[in-house]
Amino acid sequence: MLSIADTTFVEATWIMIAKSLVIFAIIFGILPILTVVERKLIGRFQHRYGPNRVGPYGLMQPLADVGKLISKESFRPENAVSTLFILGPLLPVLSGVLALAILPWGNVQDGVGLYGIDVPIGILYFFAVGSIAFYGLLLGGWSSGSKYSLLGAMRSAAQLISYEVSMGLALLGVIMMSGSLSLVDIVEAQNKIWFFIPQFVGFLIFMLAGFAETNRTPFDMPEADAELVQGFMTEYGGMRFGSFLLVEYMEILVVSGIAAAMFLGGWMGPGPGFLDPVWMLAKMFALVFIFIWVRATLPRLRYDQLMSLGWKVLLPLATLNVLVTAVLVVVT
Amino acid sequence: MSADNGQGNGAAPFDPKTAAYLDSIDVVQVQRGPDVGGVGGAYRAFGETLRGLKTTMARLIEGPLTIEYPEEKTPVYPRFRGRHKLHKFEDTGLEKCVGCSLCAAACPADCIRVVAAENIPGERVSAGERYAAVYEINLSRCIFCGYCEIACPFDAITMGHDYEMADYDRSDLIFTKEMLLAEPIERTPLKSEGE
Numbered sequence: 001m002l003s004i005a006d007t008t009f010v011e012a013t014w015i016m017i018a019k020s021l022v023i024f025a026i027i028f029g030i031l032p033i034l035t036v037v038e039r040k041l042i043g044r045f046q047h048r049y050g051p052n053r054v055g056p057y058g059l060m061q062p063l064a065d066v067g068k069l070i071s072k073e074s075f076r077p078e079n080a081v082s083t084l085f086i087l088g089p090l091l092p093v094l095s096g097v098l099a100l101a102i103l104p105w106g107n108v109q110d111g112v113g114l115y116g117i118d119v120p121i122g123i124l125y126f127f128a129v130g131s132i133a134f135y136g137l138l139l140g141g142w143s144s145g146s147k148y149s150l151l152g153a154m155r156s157a158a159q160l161i162s163y164e165v166s167m168g169l170a171l172l173g174v175i176m177m178s179g180s181l182s183l184v185d186i187v188e189a190q191n192k193i194w195f196f197i198p199q200f201v202g203f204l205i206f207m208l209a210g211f212a213e214t215n216r217t218p219f220d221m222p223e224a225d226a227e228l229v230q231g232f233m234t235e236y237g238g239m240r241f242g243s244f245l246l247v248e249y250m251e252i253l254v255v256s257g258i259a260a261a262m263f264l265g266g267w268m269g270p271g272p273g274f275l276d277p278v279w280m281l282a283k284m285f286a287l288v289f290i291f292i293w294v295r296a297t298l299p300r301l302r303y304d305q306l307m308s309l310g311w312k313v314l315l316p317l318a319t320l321n322v323l324v325t326a327v328l329v330v331v332t
Numbered sequence: 333m334s335a336d337n338g339q340g341n342g343a344a345p346f347d348p349k350t351a352a353y354l355d356s357i358d359v360v361q362v363q364r365g366p367d368v369g370g371v372g373g374a375y376r377a378f379g380e381t382l383r384g385l386k387t388t389m390a391r392l393i394e395g396p397l398t399i400e401y402p403e404e405k406t407p408v409y410p411r412f413r414g415r416h417k418l419h420k421f422e423d424t425g426l427e428k429c430v431g432c433s434l435c436a437a438a439c440p441a442d443c444i445r446v447v448a449a450e451n452i453p454g455e456r457v458s459a460g461e462r463y464a465a466v467y468e469i470n471l472s473r474c475i476f477c478g479y480c481e482i483a484c485p486f487d488a489i490t491m492g493h494d495y496e497m498a499d500y501d502r503s504d505l506i507f508t509k510e511m512l513l514a515e516p517i518e519r520t521p522l523k524s525e526g527e
Contacts, residue, residue, distance in 0.1 A: 045388045047397045297388045298381065313374055 015112055020101070023116055027100055027253065032062030034249050038292050045296035065242075072238035079145035080235065088140025089236065089243040095132035096250035102126060103257040104183045106267045106276030114267070114277060115184060122181035123171055126258055127164065130213070133247065134160050140244075141232030152231020155221045155303065159212055162310040163219075167209035169318035170202040173325040174262045183258075187266030196263035201321045203263045205314050207290070210255040212310070214248060216291055218298035221306055256287035407523040413476045413491040414520065416469055418512040421459060427513070428488035429467060430460030438483035443473035460486075467509035472502055493520040 043050025106114030141153020178189035269279030431448030447466035
């Protein structure tokens with residue numbers, strides 16, 4: 001029987017508001033830096049510097065980019081469905097922000113839980129909220145009234161659905177080992193050993209599915225800039241396009257955060273308690289680095305390869321992983 | 333081999349008539365890699381992925397090879413043909429150019445204009461009988477072939493190393509004698525011996 005998170009622990013309203021503001025501010029401060037870091041790292045992976053002209057070390061580059069995007073005309077194609085077209089980029093942003101709430105930055109310290117909210121259903125919330133983003137992609141692609149967008153949207157729908165199954169199954173092993181759905185409990189359960197050692201297969205599957213869920217290379221079929229001209233984003237311009245990009249980075253952060261909490265021991269690390277969020281961030285950035293590293297290395301998969309990898313390799317592997325874990329959990 | 337002309341694995345073999353026809357003409361056999369499927373294929377793909385990751389990581393550790401152009405410049409070779417220079421004799425200070433117009437005659441782009449004048453004994457400009465009263469090179473037409481340098485009997489014109497000559501106005505690209513004679517600001521690094 002799964003234990004449910006401690007719902008008797010209640011915080012004052014102002015603390016919760018302050019917490020959410022702080023988390024929001026920090027994550028939205030990290031996002032633009034992440035775009036520069038990615039471009040600079042990709043550059044260095046290719047023997048070049050990346051952006052280094054705007055401001056010191058090119059750190060002002062996102063400011064310039066966002067300024068450009070905002071000042072652009074919010075263009076809408078004539079045969080687009082206007083409300084859905086505007087809704088398209090908003091839903092993924094919403095889903096990303098909602099998912100930030102459950103990232104655990106530390107346990108309860110001085111009466112304040114260092115997390116947005118410790119929902120009893122924990123990781124299910126992540127999947128529920130994450131699925132909202134698909135609607136954004138689908139609606140955005142369909143309502144653009146363009147065949148490239150529609151193709152990209154259909155691809156992304158098929159891809160995201162296929163990979164979400166393996167993603168969930170990959171996490172099932174961790175849930176069985178920790179005996180809880182709550183992310184805080186799961187991190188606490190990694191006191192002795194981080195789950196990425198006993199659940200290494202699960203970790204690999206989760207990361208692979210994570211690449212697919214965030215539409216990153218080698219699974220960036222929905223965008224496929226070379227063939228589908230940005231897929232579902234084709235008809236978007238200005239800040240609407242910008243928010244799709246923003247969401248991509250937010251999803252990378254969220255997936256890295258979930259992976260860090262589920263497999264890498266979350267906030268666990270040496271040092272006093274106030275260093276917990278720092279450890280969590282460090283682990284997240286290590287995973288973000290892997291995201292960028294893989295992007296700099298692998299070419300895009302063909303569509304049938306993507307599907308056969310998802311259904312013929314990852315899904316059976318994840319199921320096997322769950323079975324073996326279940327047997328081991330029962331035996332020990 | 334011949335019955336399966338480039339149809340890959342698993343395709344139905346041709347009937348004998350078609351196969352004979354395909355054998356009679358010179359069909360290029362399409363080279364295909366072996367079909368690695370199943371567990372072996374997955375293992376190989378995983379290994380190759382790791383190898384790729386290792387390769388990119390090595391590039392990251394090596395660091396950038398970029399030459400950041402406006403700040404750093406690629407050194408040029410000593411015989412690099414950049415912007416022209418006109419020369420003077422170092423001891424007397426007289427111009428080497430005698431206004432013979434051989435450079436203008438040799439110029440395939442027709443970008444050199446020379447107007448010669450007689451030297452007046454009191455105020456000599458060049459070492460010869462005559463000197464170039466006007467010497468203009470239109471650098472917007474120059475193709476930097478170096479024929480002027482070869483044509484010159486007195487080594488009065490040579491190709492320098494300067495290549496940063498972009499300008500906003502076409503008329504600014506017509507270099508007069510004074511500009512070509514002026515001691516150039518050496519803005520281009522020269523390759524050292526053996527580099």
